[in-house]
Amino acid sequence: MDKPEIIMAPGPTPVPPQVLLAQGGPLVYHRGPGYGRLLREVSESLQEIMHTRSDVLVLTASGTGGLESAVANLCSPGDRVVVPVAGYFGERFAKIATAYGLDVRRVDYEWGRAVRPEDVAAALAEAPTKAVFMQQSETSTGVIHDVEAVGSVVREAGALFAVDVVSSLGAVPYDGDAWGVDVAIGGSQKAFSATPGVAFVSVSSAAWEAAASSTSPRFYFDWRLYKDAFDRKNPENPFTPAISLMQGLREALALYFEEGAEAVLTRHRLLSEGTKAGARAMGLELFGEHPERAWAVTAVRAPEGIDGDEIVAKVRRDHHVILAPGQGPLKGKIFRIGHLGYYDRLDIVRCMAALESTLVELGHPVEPGAGVVAAQAVFTGR
Amino acid sequence: MDKPEIIMAPGPTPVPPQVLLAQGGPLVYHRGPGYGRLLREVSESLQEIMHTRSDVLVLTASGTGGLESAVANLCSPGDRVVVPVAGYFGERFAKIATAYGLDVRRVDYEWGRAVRPEDVAAALAEAPTKAVFMQQSETSTGVIHDVEAVGSVVREAGALFAVDVVSSLGAVPYDGDAWGVDVAIGGSQKAFSATPGVAFVSVSSAAWEAAASSTSPRFYFDWRLYKDAFDRKNPENPFTPAISLMQGLREALALYFEEGAEAVLTRHRLLSEGTKAGARAMGLELFGEHPERAWAVTAVRAPEGIDGDEIVAKVRRDHHVILAPGQGPLKGKIFRIGHLGYYDRLDIVRCMAALESTLVELGHPVEPGAGVVAAQAVFTGR
Numbered sequence: 151m152d153k154p155e156i157i158m159a160p161g162p163t164p165v166p167p168q169v170l171l172a173q174g175g176p177l178v179y180h181r182g183p184g185y186g187r188l189l190r191e192v193s194e195s196l197q198e199i200m201h202t203r204s205d206v207l208v209l210t211a212s213g214t215g216g217l218e219s220a221v222a223n224l225c226s227p228g229d230r231v232v233v234p235v236a237g238y239f240g241e242r243f244a245k246i247a248t249a250y251g252l253d254v255r256r257v258d259y260e261w262g263r264a265v266r267p268e269d270v271a272a273a274l275a276e277a278p279t280k281a282v283f284m285q286q287s288e289t290s291t292g293v294i295h296d297v298e299a300v301g302s303v304v305r306e307a308g309a310l311f312a313v314d315v316v317s318s319l320g321a322v323p324y325d326g327d328a329w330g331v332d333v334a335i336g337g338s339q340k341a342f343s344a345t346p347g348v349a350f351v352s353v354s355s356a357a358w359e360a361a362a363s364s365t366s367p368r369f370y371f372d373w374r375l376y377k378d379a380f381d382r383k384n385p386e387n388p389f390t391p392a393i394s395l396m397q398g399l400r401e402a403l404a405l406y407f408e409e410g411a412e413a414v415l416t417r418h419r420l421l422s423e424g425t426k427a428g429a430r431a432m433g434l435e436l437f438g439e440h441p442e443r444a445w446a447v448t449a450v451r452a453p454e455g456i457d458g459d460e461i462v463a464k465v466r467r468d469h470h471v472i473l474a475p476g477q478g479p480l481k482g483k484i485f486r487i488g489h490l491g492y493y494d495r496l497d498i499v500r501c502m503a504a505l506e507s508t509l510v511e512l513g514h515p516v517e518p519g520a521g522v523v524a525a526q527a528v529f530t531g532r
Numbered sequence: 533m534d535k536p537e538i539i540m541a542p543g544p545t546p547v548p549p550q551v552l553l554a555q556g557g558p559l560v561y562h563r564g565p566g567y568g569r570l571l572r573e574v575s576e577s578l579q580e581i582m583h584t585r586s587d588v589l590v591l592t593a594s595g596t597g598g599l600e601s602a603v604a605n606l607c608s609p610g611d612r613v614v615v616p617v618a619g620y621f622g623e624r625f626a627k628i629a630t631a632y633g634l635d636v637r638r639v640d641y642e643w644g645r646a647v648r649p650e651d652v653a654a655a656l657a658e659a660p661t662k663a664v665f666m667q668q669s670e671t672s673t674g675v676i677h678d679v680e681a682v683g684s685v686v687r688e689a690g691a692l693f694a695v696d697v698v699s700s701l702g703a704v705p706y707d708g709d710a711w712g713v714d715v716a717i718g719g720s721q722k723a724f725s726a727t728p729g730v731a732f733v734s735v736s737s738a739a740w741e742a743a744a745s746s747t748s749p750r751f752y753f754d755w756r757l758y759k760d761a762f763d764r765k766n767p768e769n770p771f772t773p774a775i776s777l778m779q780g781l782r783e784a785l786a787l788y789f790e791e792g793a794e795a796v797l798t799r800h801r802l803l804s805e806g807t808k809a810g811a812r813a814m815g816l817e818l819f820g821e822h823p824e825r826a827w828a829v830t831a832v833r834a835p836e837g838i839d840g841d842e843i844v845a846k847v848r849r850d851h852h853v854i855l856a857p858g859q860g861p862l863k864g865k866i867f868r869i870g871h872l873g874y875y876d877r878l879d880i881v882r883c884m885a886a887l888e889s890t891l892v893e894l895g896h897p898v899e900p901g902a903g904v905v906a907a908q909a910v911f912t913g914r
Contacts, residue, residue: 154558155561155566157559157561159561159563161772162559162561162562162772162775165558165559170556170557170558170776171556173555173556173776174552174553174555174556174557175552175556176536176547176552177539177544177547177727179537179539179541179544179854180544180728181541182848182854184537210592210593210594210597210728210729211592211593211597211752212592212752212769212771212772212773212774213771213772214751214752214771215592215593215597215752215771218751218752222749227749245751246751249749249750249751249754250749250751251749337772339772345559345774345775345776346562346592346772346773346774346775347592347729347773347774347775347776347777366749367604367609367631367632367633367748367749368631369596369600369627369628369631369632370593370594370596370597370600370753371752372631387594389594389595389596389597390543390544390594390595390719390721390728391594391728391729392594392727392728392729392774392777393544393727393728393729394552394555394727394729394776394777394780395729395774395776395777398776466564472561472564
C-alpha cells in the first residue's frame with residue numbers, strides 16, 4: 151500500500167483538499183467561454199502575484215519546459231548568454247542553453263553560495279550579451295539569489311533578464327517589473343500548492359521583440375502561438391491544455407488571495423525561522439549563504455559521520471515524512487526541508503519531532519524535544 | 533454558471549468518475565517506489581495496447597509536445613522528411629518539421645482524402661529520406677489513414693516511420709510492431725478518457741539510433757533523459773511529472789483492460805455505425821474517404837444553405853452538447869461528432885436527438901425521430 155506520506159521536500163508540496171476537488175471535478179471544455187474565463191483569471195492573478203504588466207503565458211509542462219521556452223524564444227544559435235551556476239538549477243539553465251547552441255558564459259560558484267551582482271557585471275562587460283539566465287531560489291541549496299541587485303546590472307548592460315522563480319514565487323518577495331525582469335518562469339506545484347504539470351511564463355515587451363527575431367527551432371514552446379490563442383474572443387491555449395490542473399490552479403490562486411499576499415509571505419518567513427531555529431537547537435549547522443533569506447527551503451548539513459541520504463531515508467521509512475536529499479556534489483552532505491506551500495506551524499513541529507527521533511537513533515546527540523521547543527519558541531514569539 | 537456540458541467533440545472526452553477521483557486523490561511523491569510502480573505500470577500497459585516492444589516514454593505535455601519530440605529526436609536540420617498532409621494535423625506535423633529546419637517534402641491532398649501508400653512511395657523514391665510523419669486518425673476530417681500499408685512502403689525505403697495516434701489509439705485497430713511503426717505518439721485525453729496533459733511516445737531501436745545522432749536542439753523533449761530516468765531502480769520522470777494526471781491515467785487504463793481491448797474496439801465501431809446511420813437518416817451526407825473506418829470521429833457535411841458552425845453553436849446553446857466545427861478550409865462546411873472515449877449507445881441516441889431538433893429548427897427537413905430510430909436499429913441489430 152502507498153501509505154499517505156507527508157511531503158516536506160521542495161515540491162511538489164501538499165495540496166489543499168479544495169484544489170484536489172477542483173481538479174477532480176467535471177472538465178470545462180477548452181474551447182468556449184468557460185475555459186476562456188478560467189485562463190484569463192489565472193493569467194491575471196499571476197500578473198498580480200508577479201507584480202508585472204507583462205503577458206503571462208500558461209504552458210502544459212513541468213517547470214523545465216518553461217525554462218526551455220525562455221532560452222528558445224529569447225536566443226538564436228551563437229548568441230552569448232551569461233548563466234550563473236551555483237547549484238543544480240543553475241546547471242540546468244546552462245545545459246539547456248548549451249543544447250540550443252548558445253555561447254554560454256558560465257559564472258561558476260561553489261554550490262551553496264549566492265550569486266554576486268559584481269560577478270555578473272564583470273561577465274557582461276566582456277562582450278555583448280543577449281540574456282542572463284538565473285534562479286531566484288536555487289532549490290538544490292535553498293539559497294535565494296538577489297534578483298533585484300542582479301537585475302540592475304543586467305539592465306545597465308542592456309541584456310535581457312530571465313529568472314526561474316519556480317520554487318520562490320509566493321514564498322519570498324518578488325517584484326517583477328520594478329526589478330527589471332523580462333521573463334520569469336513559475337510552476338503550479340510549489341508555493342501555490344497546486345499539483346505539478348503547469349508552467350507559466352511572464353514575457354515583457356523587450357522579450358517579445360527578442361522572440362520575434364529568434365531563429366531557434368520551436369513549436370510547442372513558441373510563445374507567439376500562446377499569445378495568438380489568448381487574444382481570441384475567448385482566450386484559449388494553442389494546444390489542448392491540462393484542463394483539470396488549470397481548474398486546480400485557479401482554486402489554489404483563490405486560496406492564495408483569500409489568505410493575502412503579505413500573509414502568505416509572513417507565513418513562509420515564520421515557518422522558515424522556526425525550522426532553522428529547530429535545526430540549530432538539534433546541534434545542526436545550516437547550509438548555504440544568507441540562510442535568513444531562505445524562506446522556501448532550509449538546507450542543513452548532515453552531522454559529522456552521518457550520511458544525509460540515510461537521514462532522509464530513515465525519516466521517510468519511520469515517520470512517512472519526505473525530506474529531500476543533497477544533489478550533485480552535495481549528495482550525502484546535506485538534506486533539505488521544504489516549507490513552501492500548504493504548511494502551517496504544526497507541520498514544522500511534526501517535522502522537527504521526526505528529525506529529532508531519527509538523529510538520536512542514528513547516534514547524533516540531541517536533547518529530546520530540543521528542536522520542537524526551539525521551533526515553538528519562534529512560533530509563539532517567546 | 534458553467535453548466536455541465538456534454539462533450540462530443542474528438543477530445544478531450546468525458547472522464548469516468550473513477551478517473552476523476554484518482555486524480556483528485558492524494559499525490560504519490562514522484563521520487564520513490566510508489567510513483568515508480570505507477571510509471572512502470574502505465575508504460576507497460578501502453579506497450580500492450582500499442583502492440584509493441586518499443587520503450588514507451590511518458591511526457592508532461594499536450595499531444596503536440598509528443599509530436600515535436602518525434603521531429604526533434606529523429607531528425608537533424610536539413611534532413612529530408614516526407615509529410616502527407618490531408619488535414620489540420622498533417623499540416624501541424626509539416627509546421628513542426630519546418631520549424632526544425634528540415635527539408636519537408638509534403639504530399640498534399642484535398643482535406644478529407646485518405647493518404648495513398650503509392651504517393652508516399654513515389655515521394656520516398658525521389659531522394660534519400662530520414663523519416664515519414666503521418667497521422668492514423670486525421671482528427672480534422674475523421675479519416676483513418678492506412679498505417680499498415682504506408683508502413684510497408686516506408687520500411688521498403690529504409691526510412692523511419694512516426695505516427696500520430698493521439699485520436700486513434702484505443703478507438704481503431706493498431707498494431708505497432710507488425711506495421712513497422714518506429715514512433716507512435718498518443719495522448720491521455722482521447723479513447724482512454726483520462727484528462728489532457730500527458731503524451732506518450734513509443735520509441736523503437738531504430739528510433740533510438742536516430743536519436744543518438746540527431747543534432748536538433750532539445751532538452752525537455754530529449755528522449756534520452758526519459759530513458760535514463762526510467763531505468764533507475766525506481767522508474768522516474770526526468771522532470772517533476774503531472775502526478776495527478778498520471779494517477780488518473782492509470783485508473784483509465786485499468787478500466788480499459790477491465791472492459792477488454794477487443795470489447796473497446798467493438799464498442800467504438802458500433803457507436804460509429806450508429807452515428808453514421810443516424811446522420812444518413814437525417815438526410816445528411818458523411819464527409820471524408822472511407823467513412824466506414826472512421827470509428828473515432830464522424831465528419832458530416834452541413835446541409836446546403838446551413839452553416840456548419842451555426843449547427844455546432846446551436847446544439848451547444850440549446851442542448852449543452854459540444855460538437856466540433858470544421859477547421860481550415862472546412863470551416864462552416866462540415867461538423868464533427870466525436871465518439872471516442874467514455875461513451876455508450878445512449879450517448880449517441882441523445883446526440884442524435886439534439887442534432888435532429890437543431891436541424892429542424894434551422895430549416896433542414898428531418899422526420900422527427902429519424903436519426904434516433906436509425907441509430908437504435910444499428911444498436912439493436914435490427
